[in-house]
Amino acid sequence: MNPIHTLKGDYFFHHDRLVYVNRASEDFEAPVHDHDFIEFAFVAEGTGFHHVGGQVHPIRRGQLFCIPIGIPHVFRPASADVAKHPLTVYNCVFSPALLGRLASFVTDPRLARFIGEWRDGASPYFYLSDTDDTIERLMLAMHREFSMPRGASSDYLDTLLIQLFIVVQRLKHDAPSASVRKFTQFDHLLSYMEQHLAEPLSLRSLAEISRWSERHLQRLFRQHTEQSFNSYLQALRIQKSCELLRSTALKIGSIAETVGYRDTASFLSVFKRIAGMTPGEYRKASLS
Structure with missing residues (x-):
């Protein structure tokens, strides 16, 4: 069995900014890894597989994967020929310490509890589908703001992350259990x-x-x-x-x-x- 690599937040978070956003083309080179931060990964293009916690999930455009601290996983495209079969993922990774700061802006009890579960490491891994492109728009806005920061960029990213949590909490709560x-x-x-x-x-x-x-x-x-x-x-x-x-x-x-x-x-x-x-x-x- 190949060793699991652990990614550290210290590599991604700088100058008191506790969130990092990128757009990655997945391949077969990235190792199975876990991390000491939280990751929300959105599939923007293509199909493939998500190997996570000893299971494999088929993935397609429009899915959001919510990955807690310490869960080993890796994304793989459907084919090794990534030129013909690309898999593109937006990754929003953030420190649980950031959620304490965000919680001070939240008044809704259910949302506060949902954010608290992620902050305290009590939320399980799950994934869901972006039914109306709201998540995609938020991810695009976060990536643009992170890549081209302007005045009050950190505050703007915080507000976008709160919006993302609201959308995810609503979708998770409203998903038919059957x-x-x-x-x-x-x-x-x-x-x-x-x-x-x-x-x-x-x-x-x-x-x-x-x-x-x-x-x-x-x-x-x-x-x-x-x-x-x-x-x-x-x-x-x-x-x-x-x-x-x-x-x-x-x-x-x-x-x-x-x-x-x-x-x-x-x-x-x-x-x-x-x-x-x-x-x-x-x-x-x-x-x-």
Whole structure:
């Protein structure tokens, strides 16, 4: 298992500014990491996967991921060919100490409690969808203000962060509990796939495990990953093979078998189609 890197807020926060905002193009190079600050990450472009806390979630444009302190995670694009399949994420990271300052401006009891849970490390990891582009507009405004600061920039960023907390609290409170449970069950199924890549995986076998029909499962894959089951499974297997190519000295045939390909030729064909290069070329490029 690869070590988990810990990111420190001291690297990002300077001159009493306890918030940092950037726009990042995700790739396969970033390590799995945790951090001593809070992160709200918004998917601005593309699709891919979020590996978090031992699970894998499919991600798409318009999703916001709320990540507490100490939760190991990493974003990965759907393909190693990031030129054709980019994954762009806005990251808003901030110190829990900042939330104490923001709380003094809040009068609504539910919002104050919600901010307090994040400040005290009591909020779990969760994610939600931006239903009306409000979160995207706030993220764009925060990134613009952080990148091109003007007078009273810190105060302006604080007010935008309060607005973001209000929107997130409303969406989380108003989310239908039934749909949240169904999505969680689907996430568990995706985690099962990641943990059993070496085994034969099919819609039929997953239908038996989940007790959903094959037709309904195919609809869920389209809805939550914007891919068919077969496309998602191939991307997941190639993604895992990329990690093994970077982090191990296993032969390519062994890697193909580890991620579920019994025929090395098929693996090579799918890998080149998705990654845009052969496994050998990818390993060489990742080590250079």
